[in-house]
Amino acid sequence: MRLLTRAVTADDRFTDAWPYRDLEDFVRRHTNDPTIANAFYFLAGLGFVLSPRDVSAGEALHCFRRGLLDNSLSYAQGGSKAVPTTYCRIAEELGADVRTGTGVKRILIHDGRVHGVELLDGTRLDADIVVSTSSVRTTALQLCDPATLPPAFVDHAKGITGSMIAIQAKIGLSRKLVDAGCLVGAVSDSIDPLRADATMPTSMMGSLTRGDIPDVIPLHCTVPTNFDASLAPLGINC
Structure with missing residues (x-):
C-alpha cells in the first residue's frame, strides 16, 4: 500500500527529484515483497523494455500515475496502421x-x-x-x-543507450479461444515467476543482453480481433 500510494500521489515535484535514480532504488524503499516488486517492474518493462536498474524512477512514476488517473484506454479502429x-x-x-x-x-x-x-x-x-x-x-x-x-x-x-526490443509474432486461429483483449504474463521451465525474487527482472534482461535465453520469458499477447474483427480475414481469429 505504501508503494502504490506513493506511486499514485507522486506529483511532478516529486518525480522531478528522481530523474536519474533508478526504479529498483525507489521500489526497495517501499517494499521488501519480491512478488509486489516484480509486478511493478513488469508493468514498467512493458513500456520501457529495460531492466528496473536502467529505468528512470521519475519517468516511470509519471507514466504510472498518469495511466491510473486518466483511466482511459482506447483502440484505433483498423489497427495501429x-x-x-x-x-x-x-x-x-x-x-x-x-x-x-x-x-x-x-x-x-x-x-x-x-x-x-x-x-x-x-x-x-x-x-x-x-x-x-x-x-x-x-x-x-x-x-x-x-x-x-x-x-x-x-x-x-x-552516450545514449537504446532500450531493448520485443519479438512479435502474428498468429491466425480458426476459432476464438479467449474473450480477453490482452494476456500478460511470463513462462519458465525452471522458476515459478510468481515466486521469483526481486532480482529476476534484472537477471532476465542481463541474459537477453548477452544473447542467452533467460530463465523467465515475459509475454504480452494482445488479441486485436476481440476489439476489431475486421483486422482478420473472414473465418480467422488473431
Missing part, C-alpha cells in the same frame, strides 16, 4: 506529396541550418524543416554529418 495512414491522408488532402519505400541517405545541413534531405537514389529534396523519427543517436551520427552539429549535442548522442 490507422494512425499513420490518417496522417498521410490528411497531408495529401492538404497538398503534400507522400512517398513510401523511399530511404533517406542523409540530412543536408550547411552553415548550421538544415536545407533538406538526399534520398538513397541521389534525389535531393529541399526543405526548411526536416523531422526525423529515428533515434537521436542514429539521426545525429548517421543521418547527419556530426561535424555540422554542436559538439556537445554529438557527445550526448554518442
Whole structure:
C-alpha cells in the first residue's frame, strides 16, 4: 500500500527529484515483497523494455500515475496502421506529396541550418524543416554529418543507450479461444515467476543482453480481433 500510494500521489515535484535514480532504488524503499516488486517492474518493462536498474524512477512514476488517473484506454479502429495512414491522408488532402519505400541517405545541413534531405537514389529534396523519427543517436551520427552539429549535442548522442526490443509474432486461429483483449504474463521451465525474487527482472534482461535465453520469458499477447474483427480475414481469429 505504501508503494502504490506513493506511486499514485507522486506529483511532478516529486518525480522531478528522481530523474536519474533508478526504479529498483525507489521500489526497495517501499517494499521488501519480491512478488509486489516484480509486478511493478513488469508493468514498467512493458513500456520501457529495460531492466528496473536502467529505468528512470521519475519517468516511470509519471507514466504510472498518469495511466491510473486518466483511466482511459482506447483502440484505433483498423489497427495501429490507422494512425499513420490518417496522417498521410490528411497531408495529401492538404497538398503534400507522400512517398513510401523511399530511404533517406542523409540530412543536408550547411552553415548550421538544415536545407533538406538526399534520398538513397541521389534525389535531393529541399526543405526548411526536416523531422526525423529515428533515434537521436542514429539521426545525429548517421543521418547527419556530426561535424555540422554542436559538439556537445554529438557527445550526448554518442552516450545514449537504446532500450531493448520485443519479438512479435502474428498468429491466425480458426476459432476464438479467449474473450480477453490482452494476456500478460511470463513462462519458465525452471522458476515459478510468481515466486521469483526481486532480482529476476534484472537477471532476465542481463541474459537477453548477452544473447542467452533467460530463465523467465515475459509475454504480452494482445488479441486485436476481440476489439476489431475486421483486422482478420473472414473465418480467422488473431
